[in-house]
Amino acid sequence: MxxxxxxxxxxxxxxxxxxxxxxxxxxxxxxxxxxxxxxxxxxxxxxxxxxxxxxxxxxxxxxxxxxxxxxxxxxxxxxxxxxxxxxxxxxxxxxxxxxxxxxxxxxxxxxxxxxxxxxxxxxxxxxxxxxxxxxxxxxxxxxxxxxxxxxxxxxxxxxxxxxxxxxxxxxxxxxxxxxxxxxxxxxxxxxxxxxxxxxxxxxxxxxxxxxxxxxxxFEPPAPEAPLAPALAGKTIAIARDESFLFVYTANKLLLQGLGARLVYFSPLADEPVPADADAVYLPGGYPELHCERLSGAGAWRASIRAAHAAGKPIVAECGGMMALADALADGADHDWPMAGLLPGKVTVQKRLAGLGPQAMPTAQGTLRGHTFHYSRLDTDAPVATYTNKNPSGAQGEAVYRVGSLTASYFHGYFPSNPVAVAAMFLGEAA
Structure with a gap:
């Protein structure tokens, strides 16, 4: 080759x-x-x-x-x-x-x-x-x-x-x-x-x-070990529009490789979480550029609250987490109501707040990824764990768990630990 x-x-x-x-x-x-x-x-x-x-x-x-x-x-x-x-x-x-x-x-x-x-x-x-x-x-x-x-x-x-x-x-x-x-x-x-x-x-x-x-x-690689179909029969709804678009292609392929069926919806278009979804994935993106539309998307906000109340696993990364706070301050002195699953407010700032490779500890081992953001979340939500910065090992981003919600500024690279990813979307993360 x-x-x-x-x-x-x-x-x-x-x-x-x-x-x-x-x-x-x-x-x-x-x-x-x-x-x-x-x-x-x-x-x-x-x-x-x-x-x-x-x-x-x-x-x-x-x-x-x-x-x-x-x-x-x-x-x-x-x-x-x-x-x-x-x-x-x-x-x-x-x-x-x-x-x-x-x-x-x-x-x-x-x-x-x-x-x-x-x-x-x-x-x-x-x-x-x-x-x-x-x-x-x-x-x-x-x-x-x-x-x-x-x-x-x-x-x-x-x-x-x-x-x-x-x-x-x-x-x-x-x-x-x-x-x-x-x-x-x-x-x-x-x-x-x-x-x-x-x-x-x-x-x-x-x-x-x-x-x-x-x-x-490039020498031929060793045969790849097959993935256990831990998500077989599960439907995962992924937010996809101009506000939620920072997702590795490898993450979506991994979810499919675990057996999940993927469906997509647009919070910006006020589309609700699909009714047949067993879990929800909110990737990062630019919610701060679309505060008014997200704030006015009543069907979307009601549907994600209903999914949470029903105990459906929700995984929210960076921008996805920002859209779930009580409010999002856009950096122009305006607070916009968001979905309200996380108590507190996100504030967009000019100063870099997080950057670099990090690893999230889980009961199934380490999930690797990174962080990059210019906002901060002020919240009293319970912190389940913290990521570790690479290579220093210093404390990184907080990982919040509120009911069935797992949320963090951390972006996970799912192929680095398929077993941990499956556990998150099955609601088994600990």
Whole structure:
């Protein structure tokens, strides 16, 4: 199982990794290649854009949260189906434990580094050589972002001292818009496909250098142990709309693999929890952007309270939990009534309140995941447990249990512990 593969990394966030990865994915697709893109580290928004650019689902790779075995399985499967594999890194190349560099070395994937050349010329070489040698990593080459002219590109290339310059991307008149949790969602950007096509056209890419890359071989993985159908016969209702959309594809596939039937409903459209649902999953998202609609969604609010009163298991992550508080303060001095299953108020703030990989202890073992939010919940709801931060082990997010409700700012990566996930949706969590 082999395919051309690169991990696209940079010295830090903000260098243009996502823009370059999206542009390269779209360019290769336009050339008739089958492209699979992965995102290194926890993320919900970048994969949506990269899926739009490549035309294929984007999964997460992370040696700690996802685990080496599953990462290997995902890459080997992609190599069977694709001509090219692009892995967008997270933060800087060596940031995090484990880092994007650790992932690249683990699977012998060469690194294609993105540099923001907008305010440098010959110093680009020093930066790139440092990135290569610090680890070290197998450096395939460089893509220089925000290049001002052909002369500027030539100076950058000369500074690299033999490291290939795979391509350049000029300064953008129109960039991908952002908000507090990252990029604006692709469906919210007018003309997103035209913008991706424009980025691909502007990417001056050395096709010969790409073709000269040796394919990376991924050994066939060991057979996967079958999942016990612990949720067979159960129907899980998942909230899905602009307010509830931060959910790993792997989570939904895991629930189906456990035997559950998945149905979807929209709280924003005031759709009630489906009557035949045995359990409810409220993923994260942007409830703070839709306070008025959620507050006015009487059928939704009544239905989730009825589901709770009936003892149906409810799992609420981050934004899903925010929508279940008594009130949500939108950051503009307005409190909006929410569903009222959790006492207290959520307040949106400008200061980051939680970020990073964490693990939730359960009676069935550890469930791994992450947290990322700019709000706080002030509540006297009982705390069942706390997550642990990785790698420090310090106390992380509170996990609240009120009746059949399990709620936290923590986003679980379900394949990391299928048995614990099944217990949550069966109401057996302890």
């Amino acid at each position: 082999a395919a051309r593969a690169v991990l696209i990394a940079a010295v830090s966030s903000g260098q243009g990794k996502t823009t370059v990865t999206a542009a390269l994915a779209r360019k290769l697709v336009q050339q008739g290649q089958r492209v699979r893109v992965f995102k290194c580290g926890p993320d919900f928004i970048d994969p949506m854009l990269l899926a739009r650019a490549s035309g294929a689902p984007v999964e997460t790779l992370d040696l700690w949260m996802v685990g080496r075995e599953r990462c290997h399985r995902l890459l080997a499967q992609a190599a069977q189906e694709a001509d090219a594999i692009l892995i967008e890194g997270v933060m800087g190349l060596y940031d995090g434990t484990p880092s994007a560099a650790d992932l690249a070395r683990e699977f012998c994937v060469p690194v294609l580094t993105v540099i923001d050349a907008g305010a440098m010329a010959q110093t680009a070489g020093a930066l790139v050589h440092g990135l290569r040698d610090y680890g070290p990593v197998d450096l395939a080459g460089v893509i220089a972002n925000r290049v001002g002219s052909a002369g500027h590109a030539a100076m950058v290339q000369a500074s690299l001292r033999g490291i290939p310059l795979f391509g350049t991307l000029p300064k953008q008149g129109r960039s991908l818009p952002e908000r507090h949790l990252g990029l604006v969602l692709p469906d919210e950007v007018e003309g997103i496909d035209a913008l991706l096509d424009e980025l691909a056209a502007q990417l001056d890419f050395d096709a010969a250098a790409w073709e000269a890359l040796a394919p990376v071989t």
